[in-house]
Amino acid sequence: MIACQPKPRVTIMSHRKSLLLALAASFLVAGCFYSESPKFPIQTAVPALGEGGRFQTYQRVEGENFRKDDVIVLRRRPDGAYALIEDKGETSATSFHPIAGGFHVGQAREKDKSRFEYVVVRVTGNEVFLFHPQCDEQDKVQMERLGVVFAGEYSCAIDSVANSNEFFAFLKLGESKTKLVRE
Numbered sequence: 001m002i003a004c005q006p007k008p009r010v011t012i013m014s015h016r017k018s019l020l021l022a023l024a025a026s027f028l029v030a031g032c033f034y035s036e037s038p039k040f041p042i043q044t045a046v047p048a049l050g051e052g053g054r055f056q057t058y059q060r061v062e063g064e065n066f067r068k069d070d071v072i073v074l075r076r077r078p079d080g081a082y083a084l085i086e087d088k089g090e091t092s093a094t095s096f097h098p099i100a101g102g103f104h105v106g107q108a109r110e111k112d113k114s115r116f117e118y119v120v121v122r123v124t125g126n127e128v129f130l131f132h133p134q135c136d137e138q139d140k141v142q143m144e145r146l147g148v149v150f151a152g153e154y155s156c157a158i159d160s161v162a163n164s165n166e167f168f169a170f171l172k173l174g175e176s177k178t179k180l181v182r183e
Contacts, residue, residue: 032133033148033154039164040097040107045080048096048104048123052076052083055128055180066179096121100169106130118158120173122181129176138172146170 004098052074058066073085081095094108099120106119120131135148135156143150147160161167 005064010099032117033133033158034110034115034155035157035159035161037159038107038116039118039158039161040077040095040105042081042095045075045095045098046098046104046119047076048081049074049082049128050099051077054081056177056183058181059177060177060179071183072180100166103169105164105168118168120171121166122176126182128180128182130178130180131173132174132178133171133173137174142170 004005055072055074057069057072059069061067074082075085077083077093079093081093083091083093085091091113092108094106096104096106098104098119104121104123106121107116109116122129122131134154135143135150136154138148138156140150143156147158147162148167149157149160151157158164158167
């Protein structure tokens with residue numbers, strides 16, 4: 001469901017598509033960081049979003065302005081991950097893992113593929129801000145030192161990264177393009 005592809009230059013991706021790409025598939029859009037095996041064990045998952053619930057989704061349109069979009073439902077699973085329930089009833093699992101600075105990394109298996117993709121989130125009260133760090137906007141030399149393999153202009157494999165917590169804390173996040181607000 002998520003494919004690493006060039007960033008949109010003119011149009012803005014719909015918030016629902018962005019969110020489903022980010023949450024359901026593996027929490028990323030253009031500039032994907034992915035791995036063939038999970039970088040975080042499910043045992044380290046934390047309830048970053050409490051028991052889950054209904055969330056109104058928003059997409060940044062310009063500056064500090066966000067456009068209201070769809071509502072999604074997240075439910076906590078017994079294994080520590082969350083089930084994202086799509087409007088057609090399909091579910092996808094995403095787990096959250098703490099990193100420095102009060103952020104969490106969302107890890108999800110890409111639908112119909114074996115690889116995992118990642119997003120960084122910050123939870124502040126009833127709002128959840130999603131950051132999609134762009135592979136092509138990072139320090140390339142430092143990324144290679146950390147074990148990142150550039151798999152194209154807009155995607156990076158992180159299977160060889162030794163310390164996932166340090167790696168995700170190191171990334172330049174950019175601005176949050178997507179946010180969720182608990183209903």
